[in-house]
Amino acid sequence: MWRALAQAARGVTVSIDCGPRGFTLTQQLLRHSKGSRHITTSTSSRNHQPPSKYGNMSVEKPKVVFVLGGPGAGKGTQCSKIVDRFQFTHLSAGDLLREERSREGSEFGMLIEDYIRNGKIVPVEVTCSLLENAMKASGKSRFLIDGFPRNQDNLDGWNRQMSEKVDMQFVLFFDCGEDVCVQRCLGRGQSGSGRSDDNMESLKKRIQTYNNDSLPIIKFFEAAGQVKRIDASPDADNVFGEVERVFLASGF
Ligand SMILES: Nc1ncnc2c1ncn2[C@@H]1O[C@H](COP(=O)(O)OP(=O)(O)O)[C@@H](O)[C@H]1O
Numbered sequence: 531m532w533r534a535l536a537q538a539a540r541g542v543t544v545s546i547d548c549g550p551r552g553f554t555l556t557q558q559l560l561r562h563s564k565g566s567r568h569i570t571t572s573t574s575s576r577n578h579q580p581p582s583k584y585g586n587m588s589v590e591k592p593k594v595v596f597v598l599g600g601p602g603a604g605k606g607t608q609c610s611k612i613v614d615r616f617q618f619t620h621l622s623a624g625d626l627l628r629e630e631r632s633r634e635g636s637e638f639g640m641l642i643e644d645y646i647r648n649g650k651i652v653p654v655e656v657t658c659s660l661l662e663n664a665m666k667a668s669g670k671s672r673f674l675i676d677g678f679p680r681n682q683d684n685l686d687g688w689n690r691q692m693s694e695k696v697d698m699q700f701v702l703f704f705d706c707g708e709d710v711c712v713q714r715c716l717g718r719g720q721s722g723s724g725r726s727d728d729n730m731e732s733l734k735k736r737i738q739t740y741n742n743d744s745l746p747i748i749k750f751f752e753a754a755g756q757v758k759r760i761d762a763s764p765d766a767d768n769v770f771g772e773v774e775r776v777f778l779a780s781g782f
């Protein structure tokens with residue numbers, strides 16, 4: 531039995547009770563994980579992914595690459611390109627949360643919206659369950675986990691729930707100046723992202739969260755020699771040139 535206490539962005543203390551309700555959470559999220567829209571995976575025959583070994587402890591563990599960087603750094607854009615070129619399935623933690631927020635009957639919809647609009651990081655129990663369910667539902671064995679882990683709570687929760695079940699390869703870090711990140715997010719909002727956080731007010735909070743909570747996690751991985759840093763400021767094709775080099779050098 532576990533209990534997560536999270537301070538919601540409006541100052542309300544939210545308790546996610548994971549005794550009996552924890553079971554409900556897992557069951558609820560599991561029921562809705564199949565056929566999710568957030569999963570993008572290569573359809574090209576040359577990129578056919580090996581069948582999933584996930585869940586079977588006697589065989590190879592699924593490979594995971596964490597994709598991190600500031601809001602708007604280009605994580606999603608580059609993940610799509612990696613999916614097209616290499617044998618990976620893209621799981622965006624933000625997309626999974628937005629999908630869960632919009633799911634009819636979700637008991638976490640309002641909480642997730644509150645966190646996203648205010649640039650705060652959703653308690654890991656929700657995000658990690660969504661990620662694990664999506665991995666299982668995909669039937670694949672190589673994953674780009676985009677936008678996670680982005681604080682200590684995320685990292686601790688992942689280590690408790692997932693680290694033994696997967697083979698983490700490296701962290702792909704898209705390094706991008708604050709001004710460029712803000713302009714890209716505002717541009718994404720103006721071109722109709724429909725996201726409730728692609729506006730200046732939310733962005734100020736997102737940047738603050740990134741600097742205070744996410745950068746220390748990247749530094750932690752860096753100290754462990756697990757970060758592949760990419761300059762994310764050039765245009766998307768040039769950035770991908772560097773990304774491609776990293777994946778090829780890593781044996782993919
Ligand atoms: N290298 C790039 N140069 C210019 N614009 C980019 C670049 N990469 C992404 N974008 C644009 O910036 C916005 C944010 O990119 P996205 O991939 O959604 O970022 P993230 O997933 O890191 O939030 C999108 O509108 C995207 O088209």
Ligand SMILES: O=c1ccn([C@@H]2O[C@H](COP(=O)(O)OP(=O)(O)O)[C@@H](O)[C@H]2O)c(=O)[nH]1
Nearest residue numbers: 601602623624645646649650651652677678
């Ligand atoms: O593991 C995650 C990933 C995302 N988010 C929330 O979702 C928002 C949008 O994240 P996403 O990765 O989609 O976008 P980015 O800010 O990187 O452009 C974040 O600001 C957080 O509020 C979260 O709480 N946990």
